[in-house]
Amino acid sequence: MADPSSYRPKPGQIPDSPGVYRFRDDHRRVIYVGKAKSLRQRLANYFQDLAGLHPRTRTMVTTAASVEWTVVSTEVEALQLEYSWIKEYDPRFNVKYRDDKSYPFLAVTLNEEFPRVQVMRGAKKKGVRYFGPYGHAWAIRETVDLMLRVFPVRTCSAGVFKNAARTGRPCLLGYIGKCSAPCVGRVTPEEHRELAEEFCDFMAGRTGTYIRRLEQRMTDAAEEMEYEKAARLRDDIGALRRAMEKNAVVLADATDADLIAVAEDELEAAVQIFHVRGGRVRGQRGWVTDKVEAVETAGLVEHALQQLYGEERGDAVPKEVLVPALPEDAEAVGQWLSERRGSHVSLRIPQRGDKKDLMATVGRNAQQSLVLHKTKRASDLTTRSRALEEIAEALGLDSAPLRIECFDISHLQGDDVVASMVVFEDGLARKGEYRRFQIKTFEGQDDVRSMHEVIGRRFRRYLQEKERTGEWPEGQDRPEEPLESGESGEPGELGEPGESSAGPAESGEPGEPLAGVGPLDGLERLDRLEQPGREDDGRPKRFAYPPQLVVVDGGQPQVAAAKRALDELGIDDVAVCGLAKRLEEVWVPDESDPVVLPRSSEGLYLLQRVRDEAHRFAITYQRAKRAKRVRSSPLDDVPGLGESRKQSLIKHFGSVKKLRQATIDQICEVPGVGRKTAESVVVAFAKAAPAAPAVNTATGEIMEDNGGSTHD
Numbered sequence: 001m002a003d004p005s006s007y008r009p010k011p012g013q014i015p016d017s018p019g020v021y022r023f024r025d026d027h028r029r030v031i032y033v034g035k036a037k038s039l040r041q042r043l044a045n046y047f048q049d050l051a052g053l054h055p056r057t058r059t060m061v062t063t064a065a066s067v068e069w070t071v072v073s074t075e076v077e078a079l080q081l082e083y084s085w086i087k088e089y090d091p092r093f094n095v096k097y098r099d100d101k102s103y104p105f106l107a108v109t110l111n112e113e114f115p116r117v118q119v120m121r122g123a124k125k126k127g128v129r130y131f132g133p134y135g136h137a138w139a140i141r142e143t144v145d146l147m148l149r150v151f152p153v154r155t156c157s158a159g160v161f162k163n164a165a166r167t168g169r170p171c172l173l174g175y176i177g178k179c180s181a182p183c184v185g186r187v188t189p190e191e192h193r194e195l196a197e198e199f200c201d202f203m204a205g206r207t208g209t210y211i212r213r214l215e216q217r218m219t220d221a222a223e224e225m226e227y228e229k230a231a232r233l234r235d236d237i238g239a240l241r242r243a244m245e246k247n248a249v250v251l252a253d254a255t256d257a258d259l260i261a262v263a264e265d266e267l268e269a270a271v272q273i274f275h276v277r278g279g280r281v282r283g284q285r286g287w288v289t290d291k292v293e294a295v296e297t298a299g300l301v302e303h304a305l306q307q308l309y310g311e312e313r314g315d316a317v318p319k320e321v322l323v324p325a326l327p328e329d330a331e332a333v334g335q336w337l338s339e340r341r342g343s344h345v346s347l348r349i350p351q352r353g354d355k356k357d358l359m360a361t362v363g364r365n366a367q368q369s370l371v372l373h374k375t376k377r378a379s380d381l382t383t384r385s386r387a388l389e390e391i392a393e394a395l396g397l398d399s400a401p402l403r404i405e406c407f408d409i410s411h412l413q414g415d416d417v418v419a420s421m422v423v424f425e426d427g428l429a430r431k432g433e434y435r436r437f438q439i440k441t442f443e444g445q446d447d448v449r450s451m452h453e454v455i456g457r458r459f460r461r462y463l464q465e466k467e468r469t470g471e472w473p474e475g476q477d478r479p480e481e482p483l484e485s486g487e488s489g490e491p492g493e494l495g496e497p498g499e500s501s502a503g504p505a506e507s508g509e510p511g512e513p514l515a516g517v518g519p520l521d522g523l524e525r526l527d528r529l530e531q532p533g534r535e536d537d538g539r540p541k542r543f544a545y546p547p548q549l550v551v552v553d554g555g556q557p558q559v560a561a562a563k564r565a566l567d568e569l570g571i572d573d574v575a576v577c578g579l580a581k582r583l584e585e586v587w588v589p590d591e592s593d594p595v596v597l598p599r600s601s602e603g604l605y606l607l608q609r610v611r612d613e614a615h616r617f618a619i620t621y622q623r624a625k626r627a628k629r630v631r632s633s634p635l636d637d638v639p640g641l642g643e644s645r646k647q648s649l650i651k652h653f654g655s656v657k658k659l660r661q662a663t664i665d666q667i668c669e670v671p672g673v674g675r676k677t678a679e680s681v682v683v684a685f686a687k688a689a690p691a692a693p694a695v696n697t698a699t700g701e702i703m704e705d706n707g708g709s710t711h712d
Contacts, residue, residue, distance in 0.1 A: 003062075004046065004047050004050070004061045004062065004064070005047065006065075007064070007065055007066045007067060008047045009043070009067065014039050014040040014043050014044075014069070015039055015040065015069075015071055016038050016039070016040040016041070017038065017039060017071050018035075018036065018037055018038070018039070018071070018072050018073070018074060018075050018077070018078045019035070019036060019039040019069050019070055019071040019072055019078060020033065020034070020035045020036075020069065020070050020072065020078050020081045020082050020085060021033070021034055021035075021036065021039060021042070021043060021067060021068065021069040021070075022067070022068050022069070022085065022089070022091075023060065023061070023064040023066070023067050023091075023093075024064060024065060024066045024067070024068070025063055025064055025065050026065040029089075030085070030089035030091050031060065031063060031064055031091050031092050031093050032060050032064070032091050032092075032093040032094060032293070033082055033085045033086050033089065033091050033094055034082065035075075035078040035079060035081070035082040036078070037075060037329065039069050039071070043067065043069070046061050046067075047061075050062070054294035055294075056093070056291070056293055056294045057293070057294045059093075060093045060293065063093075074332075075329050075331075075332035076332050076335050076336045076339065078332075079306070079329070079332055079333060079336050080336065082306070083306045083310045086306075087310070092599065093293050094293060094303075095269075095289050095290075095291065095293055095295055095299070095300065095303045104119050104120070104121050104137045104140060105119070105120050105121070105124075105130045105131065105140075105283075106119065106120075106130070106131040106140045106143070106144065106203065107119070107120035107128050107129065107130050107131075108128065108129040108131075108153070108196055108199065108200055109127070109128050110127055110128065110129050110193075110196065110197075110200075111125070111126065111127025111128060113189055114154050114161070114182045114183075114189060114192055114193075115153065115154065115192070115193060115196035116153070116154045116155060116156070117144055117148075117153050117154070117155050117196075117199065118155060119137050119140050119141065124311065129200050130316070131200075131203045131204070131282060131283070145178075146239045146240070147199065147202070147239065147240065148173070148178040148179070149177070149178060149235070149236055149239045150214075150236045150239060150240055151195050151196075151198055151199040151202070152173075152177065152178055152179050152180040152195065153179070153180070153192070153195050153196050153199050154179060154180070154182060154183075154192065155173065155179065156171055156173070156179070156183075161183050164181075164183040164184060165183045165184065168184055169184065170183055170184050170186075171183075174186070180192055180195060198210070202240070203282075204277060204278065204315070210240075211237060211240060214233055214236060214237050214240075215237060217233055218230050218233035218234055218237065221233060255276055255278070255279045255320070256276065256277050256278070256318045256319045256320065257276045257318050257319065257320035257321065257322055257355070258273055258274070258275055258276070258308070258318050258320070258321050258322070259273065259274045259276065259322045259350075259355075259358060259359055259362045260272070260273050260301060260304055260305070260308075260321065260322065260323050260324070260362070261324055261359060261362035261363040261365070261366040262297055262300050262301060262304070262324055262325075262363075262366060263363065263366035263367040263369065263370045264291070264297065264300065264370070265370070266291070266612075267290065267291060267605075267608055267612075268288060268289065268290055268291060268370065268373070268374070269288070269289050269291055269300050269370070270286060270287070270288045270289075270366050270367075270369040270370035270373060271286060271287045271288075271289075271300065271304045271366060272284070272285075272286045272362050272363075272365040272366035272369055273285050273286070273304075273308065273362075274358070274361075274362050274365075275318075276318075276358075277318075284365075286365070286366070286369045287304070287307070288369065288370070288373045289303075290599060290600070296325075297324060297325040298325040298326060298327050298328055299327070299328070301323045301324065301325055301326075301327055302327035302328070302329075302333060305321070305323075305327070305333060305337070309337060309340055312340060313340055313341075313342075314341065314342060315341075317337055317340050317341035317345060318341075318345070319341075319343075319344075319345060319346065320345070320346045320348075321337060321345060321346070321347045321348075322348065322349070322350050322355060322359055323347065323348075323349060324349065324359070324363065325349065326347070326348070326349060330347060333347060334346075334347040374609075383602055384426060384427030384428070384602075384606070385400075385427075386602050386603075387427055387601075387602035387603045387605065387606040388400035388401060388402070388426075388427055388603070388606070389603075390597070390601055390602060390603030390604075391549070391603040391606065391607065393603075394586065394595050394597055394603060395549070395575055395577055395586070395588060395595065397548065397549070397575055399548070400548075401547070401548035401549035401575065402425060402426055402548060403423065403424070403425050403545060403546075403547045403548055403549075404423070404424045404425075404547055404548070404549045404550075404551060404610055405421055405422070405423050405424075405458075405547040405549075405550055405551070406421070406422050406424070406550075406551040406552070406553065406610040406611055406613070406614040407419060407420065407421050407451060407454055407455065407458075407550070407551075407552050407553065407562070407614060408420050408552075408553035408611070408614035408615050408617070408618040409439075409447045409450045409451060409454070409553070409618065410615075410618035410619050410621070410622040411445060411622060412622065416622055416625045417438075417439040417443075417444075417445070417450060417622075418436060418437060418438055418439065418618060418621050418622045418625060419436065419437040419438075419439065419450060419451075419454040419618060420434070420435070420436050420437075420614050420615075420617040420618035420621060421434065421435040421436070421437070421454070421458060421614070422434050422610065422613045422614045422617055423547075424606075424609075424610050424613075427606060429613060434617055435458075436617070436618070436621045437454050437457065438625075439453060439454075440453070441453050447554065447557075447558065448554075448557045448558060448560075448561045449561070451552055451554065451558045451561045451562055451565075452561040452562070452564060452565045453565075455550070455552075455561070455562045455565035455566065456565040456568065456569065459546075459565065459566060459569050459571055459574075460569065462546055463569060463571075546571075546573075546574060547574060548574065548575065549574070549575045549576075549577065550562060550566075550574055550575070550576045550577075551576075551577055551578070551579060551607060551610055551611060551614075552576070552577075552578045552579075553578070553579065553580075553611050553614055553615055554578050554580055555578055555580040555587050556578070556587050558578050559576055559577065559578035559587045559588065559589055560589060562576050562578075563576050563589040563590075576588070576589055577595075577607075579607050579608065579611045586604070586607065635649070635681065635684065638677070638680045638681055638684050639680065640677065640680075641677060641680070641681070645670075645672055645673060645677075648670055648671065648672060648673070649667070649670055649673065649681070652669075652670045659681075659685075660685045663682075664678045664679055664682055665678075667681055667682070
C-alpha cells in the first residue's frame with residue numbers, strides 16, 4: 001500500500017478552479033476519475049488523516065501512486081470530461097452501472113432509402129430512430145404487428161428486399177396488406193418515407209390527432225356510402241387503440257419524462273428507469289452496480305444520468321427528468337442535459353400528485369430488481385462453487401469451506417449484550433441451524449471479550465458431543481476448562497418473512513440441517529449420513545458439526561479473540577478470519593496485513609453476505625430482548641404463570657395497580673388460579689420495587705393508575 005503523503009501535491013500547486021482529476025496506481029493505470037468545482041478543495045479532502053476517510057476512499061488513495069488534473073472553464077465541461085474519461089479508462093474505483101441484460105429497442109432506420117422497422121439491441125446508430133427499451137422482444141413484435149395494418153412500413157431484411165425487387169414479387173406481408181411493398185414499386189420512396197415518419201410520430205406519443213383524423217375519414221367514407229373503406233378505417237382505428245392499450249396512460253397526455261429511482265444497500269445499488277412519452281410508459285430498463293466508491297444516493301443518480309444520456313442527443317433526452325435526489329451540482333447537470341437536448345430540461349424531485357405516485361412505483365421496481373439480483377447471484381451453483389474456491393485459495397485452506405459459521409456481537413450501549421451464529425453450507429444459508437447467545441460471564445460493552453466467550457461456548461459443546469459419542473482421538477488432551485453440560489445457544493427464530501420454518505422456534509431443537517443441499521462440482525461433499533451426533537430419528541444434536549471456517553464480524557482484535565478461544569480448547573483444524581463492517585479486507589490470525597480480495601470476487605461477496613446475515617440476526621435478537629425487558633412485569637417471575645393466566649388476572653382486576661393491592665383470597669377468585677399461585681403473585685409484587693407515581697406537571701397532582709395495561 002502506498003502512503004498518500006508520498007505523492008501529495010505541494011501547497012499552492014493545485015489550482016482553485018473547476019476541473020477533472022485522475023488517480024493512477026504504480027502501473028500508471030487510472031483507478032479513479034472525479035470532478036470538482038474547486039480542484040484545490042476537493043483534492044485536499046483525499047490527503048487528510050487516513051482514519052478520517054471513508055473505508056472505500058481510504059482503499060483508493062492507498063492503492064494510488066499519483067494524481068493529476070485537467071482544468072476546465074465551467075462545471076458543465078467538467079461533467080462532460082469526467083464522463084469521457086470514465087468511459088475511456090474504465091477505472092476500478094468508479095461506480096459503473098451494468099445492464100443485467102441487453103434491452104431490445106424498436107428501431108426505424110430513417111438513414112436508409114426505404115426505412116425499415118425492426119428490433120435492435122446494442123449500441124445506437126446514427127440516423128436510426130429508437131423507441132423503448134422494452135422488457136421483451138415479443139412485446140415489440142406484437143405492437144408492430146398491430147400497427148403495420150395502418151402503417152405498412154417495410155420490415156424485411158436487405159436480402160429479402162433485394163430478392164423481391166429482382167423477381168418483381170413482394171413477400172407475404174405485401175400480399176396481405178401489412179407492407180406497402182416499395183420493393184416492387186407499389187409506393188414511391190417519398191410515400192414510403194412519409195409512412196415511416198407517421199409511424200414514428202405515433203410511437204412518439206402524438207396519437208390523438210392521428211386517430212381523430214382517421215375517425216373523420218371513416219365518417220366521410222360512410223356518408224359517401226363507401227362502406228368497405230369505412231370498415232377498413234374502423235378496423236385500423238381498432239388496431240391502433242389495441243396498440244395504445246398496451247401502454248396505459250400514467251401522466252398527462254403531453255408529458256415526456258424519464259423517472260429514475262435507486263435502491264441500495266452498503267454493497268450494491270440498483271437503478272430503474274421508466275421512459276414516459278406522451279403520458280404513457282414507453283420503455284423501462286434497469287442497472288445494477290457495486291458501490292466501489294464512497295457515494296450517496298445523489299452521486300448514484302448523477303452517475304446514472306451520465307450513463308443514460310452521455311451518448312444521447314435531441315428528443316432522446318426528455319423535457320423532464322425526475323429523480324429521488326438531486327446531484328451535488330444539480331444546476332450544472334441540468335445545463336448539461338439541456339445542451340444535449342437542445343432545449344431546457346427540468347431536473348427535479350417530484351413532490352406531489354401522479355408523478356410522485358409513479359416515482360414510488362419505479363422505486364418498488366428498483367427494490368425488487370436489487371433483491372432479484374442478490375437472489376440470482378446467491379443461488380447460482382457455479383457461482384457458489386467459485387466463491388468457496390476463492391475463499392479457500394485466499395486463506396490457504398486445504399479444501400473449500402463447505403460449512404461456514406459466522407459470529408456477531410450486538411448490544412445497545414452495553415445493555416442487552418447478545419451474539420448470533422449463522423451457518424452457511426455449500427454457500428447457502430442454513431436458517432434451521434442459526435443460534436443466538438446471551439453473554440453470561442460479564443456485563444458491559446466489550447466486543448472482544450464477548451467474542452471469546454461465544455466461540456468458546458460453541459466449541460465446548462462440539463467437544464462435548466465428540467466425547468459423548470466416543471470420537472475423542474486417542475492421545476488428544478482434554479481442554480483445561482471443564483465442559484459445561486448446560487451450555488447451549490438458542491435456535492434461530494424461524495418465523496420471519498423469507499426464513500425457513502423447518503424447525504421449532506423456541507424448543508431448543510434445531511431444524512433439519514442438511515436436507516436438500518445440492519452437490520458442488522469439484523468439491524468434496526460432507527457425508528451427512530455418517531456424521532456424529534445424530535439421534536436415531538435422524539435429527540442432529542446441537543453443535544454436532546464442526547465448521548471448516550469461522551468468520552467473525554470485526555477486525556484483528558475479534559479474530560485474535562476467536563483464535564485464542566479455539567487454542568484454549570485444543571482445536572487446530574478450524575480456520576478463522578474476520579471481515580470488518582464497510583471494509584473490504586479479510587483479516588486472519590497472526591498477520592499484520594489483511595488479505596485483499598478483488599472487489600469483483602465472488603468469494604468476497606459470499607463473506608460479506610455471511611457477515612451481513614450474522615449482523616441482521618444478532619440485531620433482531622437484541623431488539624427483541626430489549627423490547628421484552630421493557631415490557632416486563634413482576635408477573636413474569638411467577639413460576640408456572642403463563643401468558644393466558646396473566647391476561648385473566650389483569651382482566652379480572654382491571655389494572656396492574658389493583659392486582660398489586662389485592663389479597664391472596666381475592667386473587668384465588670380468578671378462575672384457574674390456585675392458592676399457591678396466588679401466594680406467588682403476592683410475593684412477586686412484594687419483591688418488586690414500587691413504581692414511581694405519575695405526576696401531572698401542570699397541576700402537581702399525583703395521577704392514579706387506572707389503566708388496563710398488561711405489564712407494569
